[in-house]
Amino acid sequence: MTNSTPESTVAPTPAASTPSNFLRDIIAEDVRTKKFGDAQIQTRFPPEPNGYLHIGHAKAICIDFGLADEFGGKTNLRFDDTNPEKEEQEYVDSIMKDVRWLGFEWDRLCYASDYFGQLFEWALQLVKTGKAYVDDLSADEIRQHRGTLTEPGTDSPYRNRSIEENLDLFLRMKQGEFPDGSRVLRAKIDMASPNLNMRDPVMYRILHATHQRTGDQWCIYPMYDFAHGQSDSSEHVTHSMCTLEFTDHQPLYRWFIEQLGIFPTQQIEFDRLNLTYTLLSKRKLLQLVNEKRVSGWDDPRMPTLSGIRRRGFTPEALRAFCAAIGISRTNGTTDIEMLEHYQRDDLNRRASRAMAVLHPLKLVIDNYPEGQEEFFETANNPEDSSAGTRMVPFSREIYIERDDFREVPPPKYHRLSPGKEVRLRNAYFVTAQSVVKAADGSIVEVHCTYDPASRGGNSPDGRKVKSTIHWVSAAHAISAEIRLYDKLFTKADPYDLEEGQDVLDNLNPNSLEVLLDAKLEPSLANAKVEQHIQFERVGYFCLDPDSTPEKKIFNRTLPLKDSWSKIENKAGA
Numbered sequence: 304m305t306n307s308t309p310e311s312t313v314a315p316t317p318a319a320s321t322p323s324n325f326l327r328d329i330i331a332e333d334v335r336t337k338k339f340g341d342a343q344i345q346t347r348f349p350p351e352p353n354g355y356l357h358i359g360h361a362k363a364i365c366i367d368f369g370l371a372d373e374f375g376g377k378t379n380l381r382f383d384d385t386n387p388e389k390e391e392q393e394y395v396d397s398i399m400k401d402v403r404w405l406g407f408e409w410d411r412l413c414y415a416s417d418y419f420g421q422l423f424e425w426a427l428q429l430v431k432t433g434k435a436y437v438d439d440l441s442a443d444e445i446r447q448h449r450g451t452l453t454e455p456g457t458d459s460p461y462r463n464r465s466i467e468e469n470l471d472l473f474l475r476m477k478q479g480e481f482p483d484g485s486r487v488l489r490a491k492i493d494m495a496s497p498n499l500n501m502r503d504p505v506m507y508r509i510l511h512a513t514h515q516r517t518g519d520q521w522c523i524y525p526m527y528d529f530a531h532g533q534s535d536s537s538e539h540v541t542h543s544m545c546t547l548e549f550t551d552h553q554p555l556y557r558w559f560i561e562q563l564g565i566f567p568t569q570q571i572e573f574d575r576l577n578l579t580y581t582l583l584s585k586r587k588l589l590q591l592v593n594e595k596r597v598s599g600w601d602d603p604r605m606p607t608l609s610g611i612r613r614r615g616f617t618p619e620a621l622r623a624f625c626a627a628i629g630i631s632r633t634n635g636t637t638d639i640e641m642l643e644h645y646q647r648d649d650l651n652r653r654a655s656r657a658m659a660v661l662h663p664l665k666l667v668i669d670n671y672p673e674g675q676e677e678f679f680e681t682a683n684n685p686e687d688s689s690a691g692t693r694m695v696p697f698s699r700e701i702y703i704e705r706d707d708f709r710e711v712p713p714p715k716y717h718r719l720s721p722g723k724e725v726r727l728r729n730a731y732f733v734t735a736q737s738v739v740k741a742a743d744g745s746i747v748e749v750h751c752t753y754d755p756a757s758r759g760g761n762s763p764d765g766r767k768v769k770s771t772i773h774w775v776s777a778a779h780a781i782s783a784e785i786r787l788y789d790k791l792f793t794k795a796d797p798y799d800l801e802e803g804q805d806v807l808d809n810l811n812p813n814s815l816e817v818l819l820d821a822k823l824e825p826s827l828a829n830a831k832v833e834q835h836i837q838f839e840r841v842g843y844f845c846l847d848p849d850s851t852p853e854k855k856i857f858n859r860t861l862p863l864k865d866s867w868s869k870i871e872n873k874a875g876a
């Protein structure tokens with residue numbers, strides 16, 4: 304759990320096992336009983352603009368927007384901008400971009416800061432009714448007075464100030480008379496409550512900081528708990544879905560709404576998404592960015608929406624994944640392979656195919672006429688005939704993957720080796736004859752012969768070959784940089800640490816491998832960013848925005864092999 308999410312403050316109760324659609328059931332029941340009268344279903348997605356959105360937020364977005372859509376309701380995007388020290392416009396912009404990219408459009412764009420005036424009025428109202436008081440204790444002293452899960456708290460010596468004195472002090476807090484941290488406004492609830500959140504929680508703090516939207520208008524800022532519920536209520540949010548760590552805050556959420564007599568939003572909690580090999584905490588992700596462990600928030604290894612978008616993930620796959628993981632009332636961890644499975648499934652359908660050789664080895668076809676070229680018509684996507692065909696050039700010298708040739712083949716190796724015949728995809732059968740080696744013994748060229756009768760990839764005499772390999776014509780190839788990504792962390796649980804270690808000690812030192820001189824078929828010169836391409840037999844790739852017309856860079860979204868299917872099949876078997 305990160306420091307940006309509240310720590311647990313009441314002893315845990317055993318959670319009932321629940322159907323995966325309990326949120327939908329609750330809303331359906333509320334519609335049936337007209338709990339909110341004729342009001343439409345209204346939800347909100349409430350990010351704090353203190354970082355970029357990550358895959359966990361995608362789950363929350365799919366729930367907030369998805370459920371409102373299902374019930375003909377609306378969803379607001381609301382920035383929870385109550386903490387001017389950590390929040391920035393860059394984050395606001397990226398969040399809007401990412402929500403839209405995921406495929407959702409908000410109804411109203413709101414900011415908690417829109418309500419600063421109203422929240423202040425509500426705070427005054429609580430002061431005037433004796434439900435809030437100004438406390439001069441320091442933050443440390445307040446913590447000491449708070450008690451523990453087993454011991455009640457103790458009253459602040461300032462708890463019983465008169466309403467007049469509280470009013471005077473609170474107004475002067477607002478007018479900027481007092482330094483940061485010298486006083487707070489607290490709700491007067493119950494210092495002996497079993498729920499620590501109800502032990503006179505802080506409502507306002509003094510902070511002389513410039514806010515990105517309200518400038519220097521305020522030097523007191525509401526705490527999350529005093530802002531969130533009332534913001535929901537102001538927008539007539541019917542169902543306020545949030546993650547389980549807010550369960551212990553719900554009594555306080557309701558207390559403020561009841562005391563103020565305002566629209567009774569219902570808060571409902573669901574499980575946070577956790578993924579193996581992945582950190583989903585804006586604070587930790589910010590650390591990766593600040594310490595330059597990654598190239599930025601949109602580094603393709605990051606679990607941010609901007610990172611996985613750059614990596615080539617699609618909103619369709621993310622939405623399918625979010626639907627598949629379901630919703631629960633207990634936190635668990637999802638295998639990252641499951642996310643990858645949904646992504647492959649989507650890419651398999653939509654990615655156009657191309658041939659690319661990542662580790663090139665030159666193959667010279669000795670009996671193919673020098674200077675000749677020909678073109679093979681090839682389907683762009685065998686899964687989708689509407690994707691059309693393209694012409695792939697072929698010539699005497701081609702590149703194949705280094706891995707597809709062995710001078711001394713191990714048992715069961717069916718690819719190219721001296722004397723062995725294989726199919727060049729869509730082209731001809733070739734038989735390896737000899738190799739040319741460098742002084743250090745490494746193979747620089749393989750010479751072979753081809754069978755002209757096997758044009759298109761089949762021989763008229765019905766001869767079978769055991770292997771089909773891909774290739775790129777050397778004369779026509781374009782060179783490109785390829786970035787191969789692996790998991791960012793070496794451990795399924797990045798927090799699995801030895802004494803004295805930090806989670807960043809579990810970073811995978813090999814999460815990025817750069818290949819500087821891959822050879823690609825020429826059609827890839829026209830690839831566009833966010834176009835999805837399967838390099839046949841290799842994986843799914845997309846053009847990186849760092850590319851220039853002279854230098855193409857491709858990111859590997861995922862290799863082809865789908866370990867999740869295997870896991871699933873094994874589990875089923």
Ligand code: ATP
Pocket residue numbers: 305307308348349350351352358359360362363544545546574575576577583584585586
């Ligand atoms: P982080 O812990 O990464 O900093 P946060 O909870 O502080 O995230 P917010 O900006 O407050 O981030 O989150 C906006 C919404 O997204 C909240 O309703 C929150 O409950 C939800 N959310 C955040 N992380 C996850 C997650 N891993 N799974 C599901 N929902 C999440």
Ligand code: MG
Pocket residue numbers: 307308351
């Ligand atoms: Mg938060």
